[in-house]
Amino acid sequence: MSNWHKVCRLEEIPPRGSRVVPHGAGSIAVFRAADDHVFALRDVCPHKGGPLSQGIVHGHRVTCPMHGWNVELDSGEACAPDHGCARRYETRVEDGEVFLAL
Amino acid sequence: MDKQKLVVVGNGMAGIRAVEELLKLAPDLYDITVFGAEPHGNYNRILLSPVLAGEMTLADIVLNDLDWYKNNGITLHAGKKVTKIDRVKRLVIADDLAVPYDRLLLATGSTPFILPVPGKDLPGVIAYRDIADTEAMIAAATNHRHAVVIGAGLLGLEAANGLRLRGMDVTVVHLLDWIMERQLDQAGADMLQASLEAKGLKFLLGKQTEMLTAAPDGRNAGRVGAVRFKDGAEIPADLVVMAAGIRPNTALAESAGLYCNRGIVVTDTLQTYDPKIYAVGECAAHRGTAYGLVAPLFEQAKVCANHLAQHGIGRYQGSVTSTKLKVTGIDVFSAGNFTGGDGTEDIVLHDKNGGIYKRLVIEKDKLIGAVLYGDTADGGWYFQLLKEGRDIGAIRDHLMFGDAFANNHVGDVGHAGASQAAAMADTAEVCGCNGVCKGTIVKAIREHGLFTLEDVRKHTKASSSCGSCTGLVEQILASTVGGAYQAADRSTKPVCGCTDFNHNEVRHAVRSMKLLSMDAAFKALDWRTPDGCATCRPALNYYLISTWPHEAQDDPQSRFINERAHANIQKDGTYSVVPRMWGGLTTPDELRRIADVAEKYKVPTVKVTGGQRIDLLGIKKEDLPGVWQDLGMPSGHAYGKSIRTVKTCVGSEHCRFGTQRSMSMGVELEKMLFGMWSPHKVKLAVSGCPRNCAEAGIKDVGVIGVDSGWELYVAGNGGIKTEVAEFFCKVSTREEVLEYSAAFLQLYREEAWYLERTVHWVQRVGLESIKQRVVADAENRKALHQRLLYALQGTIDPWLERTQGVARHEFAPLPAPIDINGEHHVELA
Ligand code: SRM
Ligand SMILES: Cc1cc2nc3c(=O)[nH]c(=O)nc-3n(C[C@H](O)[C@H](O)[C@H](O)COP(=O)(O)OP(=O)(O)OC[C@H]3O[C@@H](n4cnc5c(N)ncnc54)[C@H](O)[C@@H]3O)c2cc1C
Ligand code: SF4
Ligand code: FES
Numbered sequence: 019m020s021n022w023h024k025v026c027r028l029e030e031i032p033p034r035g036s037r038v039v040p041h042g043a044g045s046i047a048v049f050r051a052a053d054d055h056v057f058a059l060r061d062v063c064p065h066k067g068g069p070l071s072q073g074i075v076h077g078h079r080v081t082c083p084m085h086g087w088n089v090e091l092d093s094g095e096a097c098a099p100d101h102g103c104a105r106r107y108e109t110r111v112e113d114g115e116v117f118l119a120l
Numbered sequence: 121m122d123k124q125k126l127v128v129v130g131n132g133m134a135g136i137r138a139v140e141e142l143l144k145l146a147p148d149l150y151d152i153t154v155f156g157a158e159p160h161g162n163y164n165r166i167l168l169s170p171v172l173a174g175e176m177t178l179a180d181i182v183l184n185d186l187d188w189y190k191n192n193g194i195t196l197h198a199g200k201k202v203t204k205i206d207r208v209k210r211l212v213i214a215d216d217l218a219v220p221y222d223r224l225l226l227a228t229g230s231t232p233f234i235l236p237v238p239g240k241d242l243p244g245v246i247a248y249r250d251i252a253d254t255e256a257m258i259a260a261a262t263n264h265r266h267a268v269v270i271g272a273g274l275l276g277l278e279a280a281n282g283l284r285l286r287g288m289d290v291t292v293v294h295l296l297d298w299i300m301e302r303q304l305d306q307a308g309a310d311m312l313q314a315s316l317e318a319k320g321l322k323f324l325l326g327k328q329t330e331m332l333t334a335a336p337d338g339r340n341a342g343r344v345g346a347v348r349f350k351d352g353a354e355i356p357a358d359l360v361v362m363a364a365g366i367r368p369n370t371a372l373a374e375s376a377g378l379y380c381n382r383g384i385v386v387t388d389t390l391q392t393y394d395p396k397i398y399a400v401g402e403c404a405a406h407r408g409t410a411y412g413l414v415a416p417l418f419e420q421a422k423v424c425a426n427h428l429a430q431h432g433i434g435r436y437q438g439s440v441t442s443t444k445l446k447v448t449g450i451d452v453f454s455a456g457n458f459t460g461g462d463g464t465e466d467i468v469l470h471d472k473n474g475g476i477y478k479r480l481v482i483e484k485d486k487l488i489g490a491v492l493y494g495d496t497a498d499g500g501w502y503f504q505l506l507k508e509g510r511d512i513g514a515i516r517d518h519l520m521f522g523d524a525f526a527n528n529h530v531g532d533v534g535h536a537g538a539s540q541a542a543a544m545a546d547t548a549e550v551c552g553c554n555g556v557c558k559g560t561i562v563k564a565i566r567e568h569g570l571f572t573l574e575d576v577r578k579h580t581k582a583s584s585s586c587g588s589c590t591g592l593v594e595q596i597l598a599s600t601v602g603g604a605y606q607a608a609d610r611s612t613k614p615v616c617g618c619t620d621f622n623h624n625e626v627r628h629a630v631r632s633m634k635l636l637s638m639d640a641a642f643k644a645l646d647w648r649t650p651d652g653c654a655t656c657r658p659a660l661n662y663y664l665i666s667t668w669p670h671e672a673q674d675d676p677q678s679r680f681i682n683e684r685a686h687a688n689i690q691k692d693g694t695y696s697v698v699p700r701m702w703g704g705l706t707t708p709d710e711l712r713r714i715a716d717v718a719e720k721y722k723v724p725t726v727k728v729t730g731g732q733r734i735d736l737l738g739i740k741k742e743d744l745p746g747v748w749q750d751l752g753m754p755s756g757h758a759y760g761k762s763i764r765t766v767k768t769c770v771g772s773e774h775c776r777f778g779t780q781r782s783m784s785m786g787v788e789l790e791k792m793l794f795g796m797w798s799p800h801k802v803k804l805a806v807s808g809c810p811r812n813c814a815e816a817g818i819k820d821v822g823v824i825g826v827d828s829g830w831e832l833y834v835a836g837n838g839g840i841k842t843e844v845a846e847f848f849c850k851v852s853t854r855e856e857v858l859e860y861s862a863a864f865l866q867l868y869r870e871e872a873w874y875l876e877r878t879v880h881w882v883q884r885v886g887l888e889s890i891k892q893r894v895v896a897d898a899e900n901r902k903a904l905h906q907r908l909l910y911a912l913q914g915t916i917d918p919w920l921e922r923t924q925g926v927a928r929h930e931f932a933p934l935p936a937p938i939d940i941n942g943e944h945h946v947e948l949a
Contacts, residue, residue: 021939022939022940023937023938023939023940024937024938024939024940025934025937026934030929030934031929032676032677032929033677034651034677034678035677035929037929037933037934038933038934039933039934039936039937040933040934040935040936041936041937045933048934052650052651053650066691068691068693069689069693072681072685072689072693073654073681074653074654074657074658074677074678074680074681075677076649076651076652076653076654076657077649077650077651077653079653081653081654083680083681083689084689084691086654088654098566098567098568117940118937120937
């Protein structure tokens with residue numbers, strides 16, 4: 019069952035940027051697209067585990083800083099020609115607060 | 121209404137390719153019927169040679185199996201030879217069958233030329249054209265010994281090679297003095313002959329066959345037994361292969377009263393004199409030429425299909441052809457006019473022992489012909505220069521050494537060496553048979569997520585015909601699917617998929633429209649994507665801030681992580697910190713602080729870099745501001761497309777040979793350039809004398825002290841492909857060193873494309889034009905110098921800023937998320 023958690027205020031995440039949220043052993047990358055949509059993925063690239071949070075955000079995608087894979091923010095799926103998937107988490111934004119389902 | 125009826129005579133490579141092209145354009149326009157004299161589907165005739173050589177099986181070379189015909193609703197009459205065309209009733213007649221047509225396509229290929237000598241009809245005398253011939257040869261090889269191949273052209277040599285590999289004792293007989301005279305000059309031919317002899321083939325040149333004599337009674341009674349020549353000589357032969365040329369197969373067309381002249385004469389739309397009847401392939405004569413290679417036939421097929429589909433665009437203009445010999449282990453390539461003539465010049469490389477021969481024929485700065493033997497890797501590139509009639513004046517000196525050397529397509533691909541594929545331009549042709557260029561292959565790989573050679577063949581047809589480009593295609597696959605940065609000829613190419621504008625156009629627009637922000641640029645240049653991609657954003661950001669310093673807004677989110685975090689990301693997600701040591705000089709105090717930091721933050725690796733400074737590797741991102749604080753040293757920008765290092769040698773301050781004070785000169789240069797962003801990294805070096813201990817010869821700007829002053833060298837590069845810097849000018853004062861270096865670098869900043877090192881920029885625009893504007897034109901030089909100083913005015917050390925709180929969010933992780941029921945969320949791993 020998903021359990022909502024408060025992360026931060028929207029403006030604490032730069033547009034076309036991300037913040038890292040500690041979570042158990044690893045961490046979660048919370049992205050903010052230019053259109054203020056917020057997405058959350060496990061901060062581990064499906065290719066070789068690079069930190070997606072450090073990538074360049076464009077549209078609803080992020081490009082991994084390590085070898086340039088593109089990953090869909092909403093599904094965590096790698097874009098063709100690459101194959102793989104990063105775990106995604108539900109998010110929602112309510113009057114400026116960002117929430118994450120864990 | 122009823123579909124129109126299209127009948128195709130000839131179930132071979134050209135005819136079926138035309139049908140394939142037609143189905144792409146207008147799948148439902150026609151009811152299609154195909155007649156083929158051979159009892160098979162369409163197969164890849166080219167690959168009969170590997171089959172004969174035992175390198176492939178017949179199954180491997182099928183292009184369209186019977187299901188393909190079924191699935192596309194095509195009626196195939198395999199093994200039926202069309203004997204008559206009734207153009208009045210519009211009927212095609214094959215013995216008992218009579219099939220009506222609205223449009224008729226003739227693709228009857230050609231028939232081998234059989235020498236009109238006595239004995240030509242004896243059993244054991246065959247041509248080399250189809251599966252039946254190939255099977256006959258394979259059979260002969262199993263129970264006969266002596267083979268004689270008449271004709272030392274492509275076909276003859278491939279036949280001879282195959283028979284030799286199947287254990288026969290093979291002699292190649294040729295009328296002329298050297299082999300493959302239609303494709304090779306004598307020097308190339310002699311080397312080829314030598315290596316074929318090394319494979320066990322025998323040659324008889326300048327011999328004219330008089331007759332074929334039957335074997336005396338015995339096991340082979342009635343079968344061919346020997347070949348006799350005009351000079352009386354005679355050699356044993358249990359198998360004679362006639363490979364003395366082909367003739368366009370026009371018998372059927374002529375009997376139907378169609379005008380033929382060395383082939384069925386066709387127009388630029390591949391129509392015969394009866395506009396309802398088309399002809400493509402070896403049987404057709406276009407502007408007086410009947411081609412004998414697939415590449416031009418495939419071009420004809422495309423145009424023909426276009427007209428059958430009633431699109432009416434597209435004209436066939438004739439083709440320049442190139443040939444490759446398909447004998448495994450032997451590389452021969454030739455194209456265009458390689459014999460030369462008046463007004464032509466030769467560039468020749470002849471390495472007998474190395475087994476390499478290259479001849480390039482040039483006419484008025486254009487490449488018009490090429491013969492390559494032993495190393496044909498650049499055949500595709502030469503062929504392209506030739507077809508496009510490009511002006512090779514500029515690269516002439518390097519032309520002989522091939523694409524990768526003459527041009528610098530090599531992109532910015534980290535330290536990995538560039539494969540031949542990576543060095544090819546996107547527009548370069550990879551598959552000559554099907555006219556597929558690298559760009560198309562890469563695109564297909566990307567778009568359809570292709571991984572195997574087979575997939576690429578299916579989607580692009582590259583390497584699906586003669587197969588000699590297979591190696592290249594595999595390289596391209598590797599470099600593309602690897603997700604690595606992909607090299608390309610960027611001069612005409614759009615910046616990326618988000619726009620149609622190339623780098624030049626974007627740079628120009630940023631200036632002329634005074635674009636000051638990312639979003640302004642997206643809007644003004646109507647980018648396809650809402651906010652670009654990881655390729656165009658960093659480029660755009662650089663163009664904005666370099667064109668409009670102090671006005672355009674720098675966008676950290678459009679910078680690669682290293683430039684955003686001002687440190688180098690490591691494979692494990694930690695960072696490296698390289699503090700600046702001006703000119704490679706440091707102090708006990710700095711070293712102490714570095715030591716303390718290394719201990720305090722448990723830095724796993726401390727390394728002396730190749731840039732005369734120290735690298736602290738393996739630092740957690742959140743520790744970066746603290747590390748910078750404690751170091752109290754400015755950023756070394758070891759992470760940026762920016763000024764990196766100025767290496768120095770000790771120079772006259774200490775060195776017994778030193779003629780100039782190189783250390784302090786280096787420090788002055790580095791301080792002037794501090795904080796300079798550039799299209800790519802910029803590295804300088806200053807040496808105190810020509811012994812050049814600071815390696816100024818491979819730097820973007822290299823300065824070498826001499827008694828009378830300083831020598832400046834530019835556009836060196838010690839990386840992926842070592843490039844020796846070129847002499848720029850000689851100056852006498854330190855002020856001039858600063859001014860000339862600054863001016864050169866500012867011109868680079870204003871003109872080069874993003875990710876273009878100085879060497880690539882200089883090669884693109886030419887050193888002369890740069891000297892004109894920097895060395896010759898004093899006024900312009902001073903203006904450039906001033907513009908650089910202005911851009912760098914008030915630069916603040918990015919590390920210092922960040923220790924004072926700038927961009928804190930970049931380094932501080934968020935607190936653990938709070939369960940909205942109040943209590944802290946803790947999860948055990
Ligand atoms: C640290 C260092 C190796 C060392 O321990 O010595 C180094 C490390 C890297 N180099 Fe280098 N290069 C280092 C000196 C060099 C040199 C030697 C020099 O500068 O005198 C060269 C050849 C000279 C030149 O650049 O012309 C060099 C040519 C490259 C290249 C190829 C550039 C080219 O145009 O061919 C790359 C790839 C690139 O830039 O895309 C590269 C890229 C890299 C990267 C940034 C790879 C990456 O993108 O992560 C490495 C970062 C490691 C890290 O995380 O710290 N490094 N690299 C050196 C840092 C020098 C410094 O103090 O700033
Ligand atoms: C051994 C060999 C190696 C080759 N290597 C190369 C190479 O490396 N590179 C290259 O570019 N080219 C090569 N070629 C040449 C290439 O195969 C031909 O240029 C190409 O196949 C010509 O295609 P086409 O459709 O015009 O003729 P074909 O492919 O010969 O097709 C013609 C078809 O029409 C049929 N036909 C003829 N008359 C009738 C009729 N009246 N009724 C019904 N059917 C009829 C024939 O049986 C034949 O099947 C090679 C050829 C051979 C034989
Ligand atoms: S430091 Fe340079 S050479 Fe060494 S691995 Fe990294 S990129 Fe390659
Ligand atoms: S780890 Fe992300 S692309 Fe390689």
